[in-house]
Amino acid sequence: MLDKLSSLDRRWIFLAITIAVIIPFVFPLGLPIKVSQQTKQFYECIEQLPQGSVVCMSFDYGPGTRVECHPMAQAALYHLFTRRCKVIALALWPEGALFAREALREAAKETGAAEGTDYVNLGYKAGGEVVLRGAGDDLRAFFPNDIDGRSWDSIPMLKGIKGWDTIDLICAWSMGKPGVLEYVRVVGGSYHRPIITGTTAVTAPEAMPLVNSGQIEGILQGMRGASEYEVMLKRPGAAARGMDALSMAHVAIAAFIIMANVIYWLNKRRDRRNSLVGGGA
């Protein structure tokens, strides 16, 4: 029995996790969400922006990590538009431009922000770090049109925007390469613009040294960060709804770890006893 449990078929584990995730969606737990210091910092970076500030938001995620990054983007857009800031969206990932369009339209519907005067979606540009360096003094050179083909000059909010120097804050939703590290190297390193980011929970530890050194001024870590941010904005969304399921999944994994160790310990004790009996005989 112990041996069987020790090498438990992983499908039982999968089944337990499935049940743990489904239960909170059927019976919501409504667990309180405590806001972390990191999320407060992120919130403050946007809160301190004067009205009319221009924020460049980079959508560098794909469909896989949409579930973690998209709620952050939606909440931040809501926050920026309610503070009357202007948003230039762009993407270093091809799929990012489409997610930017979706998030911008939803936030515009919610806040009444207008395309062209409050926000613009410049779309995707291939090249990663090259784009950031090339666009350094002249964003228009790399993004002559927005995603729908409107020319730079015909978009009112882009008047006066030249390079990174004319952007007040960079906000990068980043799940890999290219992502926030490229912004830190180019826009932070050479143009000294403040950078905030939202990452997946898995990649967050990699960004933490940059947060501690001040090269990134605020970070939202995975779905937890997104849910805390939604709570701060008093606008619970997809992330806050998912936290119950996340909690249950974590508890299930923790239970499996305890179970594995108890079995390991019992096995070890049995083996020791057997060897003593064998030695005595």
Place this chain on the structure above:
Amino acid sequence: MKREVPLIITFVAGAVMIVQFYTLPLSWLGDLFNDFFNIIVTCAYVLGAASLLIANGRKIQRQAPGWGYNAVLLLSLLATLFCGFCIFPQGGLPTDAGTPFDWIFQNVYTPMSAATYSLLAFYIASASYRAFRARSAEATILLVTAFMVMLFRIPLGELLWEQLPILHYLDIGDFIETWIIGGFNTAGQRAIMLGASVGLISVSLKILLGIERSYLGSAD
């Protein structure tokens, strides 16, 4: 000559990229070389597509076991290419909302990709069950740390912590963030990153100087 030419190209390209990084008037050279790279990568997509067509086409032709899956893959590839290149309104783009390409992106590609990513939750559980065992002192430290981070950085864990006598005076979320993640974890990560960065410079140097030539294939 077969090996010398690529080595010279590598050295020149590398040297130009280094020089342009420090000199303002030559920065255009870096952009130019990067444009070359993007063009090569884009052209190489044709190679990738050809590899897919050949590898899967052969299996379908031979009717190898599971050839139906290969057929689905090829049909999906061709259908997506057709939608992307041929079906979109005049003056518009294939990625515009409402086009067949956009439909495929929203309703096929996005959910499938998200489903694969979500498998991580299951795999993390099975890997934890197998790997986190208190076999030695080091493994026990790792186990306890992982357990704390996993359980007490979620609302349910924080709620449980607050029920504990005496211990609840300690802000567990703050402790994990400041000490475990911000302290030990960041210190360890920095050490690995520093070592890896020096290794990266070393590999780059060896490639530039032609000491490391594996990427050209074997010598004979």
Place this chain on the structure above:
Amino acid sequence: MDAFFCWDKLNNLIGVLFISGCIAWHTFQARRGARPFIRRLPALGALDDAIGRAVEMGKPVLYIPGVADIDDAQTLASVSVLERVAEDVASYDMPLLVPNCCSVVMSMTQEVVRSAYAKAGHPEAFQSDYVRYLCDEQFGFAAGASGIMMRERPAAIFYIGNFLGEALILAENGNASGAIQVAGTATVSQLPFFVASCDYTLIGEELYAASAYLSQDPMQLGSLKGQDAVKAVIMFIIVFGTVLYSLGFTWVKDLLTP
């Protein structure tokens, strides 16, 4: 002069020159016969065992060179390891499967594997199906590579290079297929997953040292000694800078800030 040189990168240039100079000096010093000691790397020692197991079982070896393109140094380091693995596998006339996530990397790995089979005297054993392109999207690639693991049931799997979120999906499927697994990456966020799921893991700089370790080329081994010297200097600067900063002197920090 101000219009020509980026003065805010001067400290960066000095650092790069120092590190490169130190590594280059030790590299060329090694050519004169100075053979440095190099500690044992169990993960690289396990390469031969893993290949031997595959030969005994008559099953293929699977090598995944990461999901990054050729502009990533981890991919280049991976290709060096692939060369050695391919030569070993080819010498036993066994199949080596290399699925790729990027088409440029595919053309390079194809060349490396093909020439390894030719070098081993079995050019006819190489089949173009062995090295193929799967998908540029990381999770699509993970699904494709996992499919290969389940269908072909390789006896040994190597994950060497830059991996992102798909690392655990690959490693867990490899584990379920019963293969012996050796991983190596400098992507810090994915290291825990490989450590949990694989039998051996090359951590960070060990990946970059693999080529030197496997080839035992004196010049490459010399470069490792150079790296160690650089790390010693970095450690000294960290300790010295921390002490000075704690005492209120910020000039070490100022020197290192752009």
